[in-house]
Amino acid sequence: MSITIKDAAGIAAMRTACRLASEVLDFLTPHIQPGITTLEIDRLAAAHMAAQGTRSATIGYQPPGYPPYPAHLCTSVNHVVCHGIPADKPLKKGDIVNVDVTVITPEGWFGDNSRMYEIGECSIAAxxxxxxxxxxMWLGIEQVRPGARLGDVGHAIQKFAEGHGLSVVREFCGHGIGQRFHEDPQVLHYGRPGTGEELVPGMTFTIEPMVNIGRRDIKEMNDGWTIVTKDRSLSAQWEHTVLVTPTGYEVLTLSAGSPAVPDFVQGMARAAA
Structure with a gap:
């Protein structure tokens, strides 16, 4: 597989797909409260995707060696790092949960993003x-510009997280995206500056660091999908899909309900209305 460079039509299609993916999370946000089950979050998401004319990229997704994924999104609670399968256990005060949504538009373009949700009053550490x-994540995004390299992105994330006493999961990474769910390049969340693939305008990929309070070691559960921290420490993840522009980057998975962009962000180009 090689990196696909999107032309103007492809970029416009990706803007639409990614905005719609973000709007699923906007829709879910007021519902994610103590007492809701992650299965109910999944049901709500499926209904909203149908209403907006998209479909889930995850349900039935089956990479080689994996069972078919059984849900419309991923819900990773507390020490679950990623790929948590929705279940009938209610969320309780103090939980943290990542909700990861990928949609496919009728034209076949993919939009991928995730957000963390704090359920009620959480601990200071959480x-x-x-x-x-x-x-x-945003520090990684800020490295994106033509001529930069993917190692710059990974290094910025790793240096910041480890500098605050956290650890970065290394077994999972961001990825190119377009008319396929997972394309080249792989986007590592650790690395050395000046290494890796050179960024050029028209590339679209996700940046989605998984960061743990404890050690970075992980393990896979018996369902073949759910990844947890080995030491059962809390884990968090955020994800945006970004476009390399001629002058920097554009975050494609922004919508009206997206969390506020950090004050330090300088390089962002917003999509035209």
């Missing part, structure tokens, strides 16, 4: 983890 993971 809130700090969610906040610092969000900032680390």
């Amino acid at each position: 809130r700090r983890l969610c906040q610092l993971t969000y900032q680390s």
